[in-house]
Amino acid sequence: MATTSDGSWLTTLMEWSVSLMDTVGPAGAGIAIAMENLFPPLPSEVILPMAGLAASRGSFTLFEALLWTTAGSVVGAFVLFGLGVAFGADRLRWIAARVPLLHPEDIDKTIGWFNRHGAKAVFFGRMIPIFRSLISIPAGVVRMAWWKFGLLTTAGSLIWNSIFVLSGYFLGEQWHVVERYADILQYVVIIVAVLAVGWFVVVRARGLWNARRGRGAADEPPAAA
Numbered sequence: 476m477a478t479t480s481d482g483s484w485l486t487t488l489m490e491w492s493v494s495l496m497d498t499v500g501p502a503g504a505g506i507a508i509a510m511e512n513l514f515p516p517l518p519s520e521v522i523l524p525m526a527g528l529a530a531s532r533g534s535f536t537l538f539e540a541l542l543w544t545t546a547g548s549v550v551g552a553f554v555l556f557g558l559g560v561a562f563g564a565d566r567l568r569w570i571a572a573r574v575p576l577l578h579p580e581d582i583d584k585t586i587g588w589f590n591r592h593g594a595k596a597v598f599f600g601r602m603i604p605i606f607r608s609l610i611s612i613p614a615g616v617v618r619m620a621w622w623k624f625g626l627l628t629t630a631g632s633l634i635w636n637s638i639f640v641l642s643g644y645f646l647g648e649q650w651h652v653v654e655r656y657a658d659i660l661q662y663v664v665i666i667v668a669v670l671a672v673g674w675f676v677v678v679r680a681r682g683l684w685n686a687r688r689g690r691g692a693a694d695e696p697p698a699a700a
Contacts, residue, residue, distance in 0.1 A: 492525045501526070501539035505547030508636070512551025512608045519607075523636055527643025540640050541633070548601070548632035549625065552611040556624055559615020567616065576676060589617050594627060601631025605665070 495503035504526035511517040523544060530540040564586055568579040589596060593614060600610030614624050 492522050493529070496526065496529050496534060501535040501543040504529070504540060505543035505550075508544045508547035509551040509554075512548055512611075513554060519635070520604075520639055523639030524643030524646075527640040527645075528647060529643075530640070531644045531647060537640070537644055540644070541637060544636045544640060545629060545633045548636060549628050551608070552601075552628045552632070553621075553625070555608060555611035556615040556619075556621075559612040560618060562612075562616060564616055576680060585613070586617055589613050593617060593619055594623065597624060597627040598631045601628060602635045605668075607631075607635065 492504075492507045495507055497503070499506070504522070507522045507526075508519060511519045511522055526540040526544055527537070529535060530537045564582060567582045571577040571579050571582050597610055597614055597619070601607045603610075611624075611628070
């Protein structure tokens with residue numbers, strides 16, 4: 476395969492992915508996707524169609540493309556899962572106690588939510604840009620059973636990977652059609668995340684301000700009769 480270079484980082488990424496696949500075959504696609512899991516800014520929406528395009532040109536089979544990209548996703552996810560296990564809930568509570576506007580209780584509430592909805596979060600999280608990588612860390616923090624995490628991650632990753640690998644396989648050079656919709660989804664996710672963080676900061680800061688005002692009023696001497 477060959478790509479036309481325009482000097483952009485995206486083209487460089489495409490060329491690197493193509494070179495990796497040309498050198499080590501379908502395993503190169505798996506390595507590229509494992510790296511994408513560890514470094515979320517790397518777009519799987521670009522790497523996966525390249526694997527599908529390589530399969531359509533006979534570099535390897537479609538089955539190999541799906542097998543290796545899914546394996547790469549699972550390996551990358553388990554690395555982050557292990558990071559969550561190593562970090563642990565106690566360290567997160569320690570950090571929360573020292574970060575403005577955060578409390579250790581916030582970590583406990585998050586862990587409680589994840590214990591109730593973790594299976595759905597891992598499965599569907601594998602199909603949400605950015606969060607598809609990050610969701611592995613809290614799963615490790617709560618020490619989800621490794622086999623359960625592996626099954627959910629494999630299932631979610633296979634669905635996500637299949638969409639983009641098949642787009643490259645059947646659409647060929649027109650795979651960008653699917654990428655446009657993926658970009659829209661990513662922008663929506665980023666906007667929602669920013670709004671949620673902004674809402675949290677405003678609410679928590681307002682509560683802190685009101686608490687300080689309440690303490691200040693309580694400390695004032697009573698008015699003279």
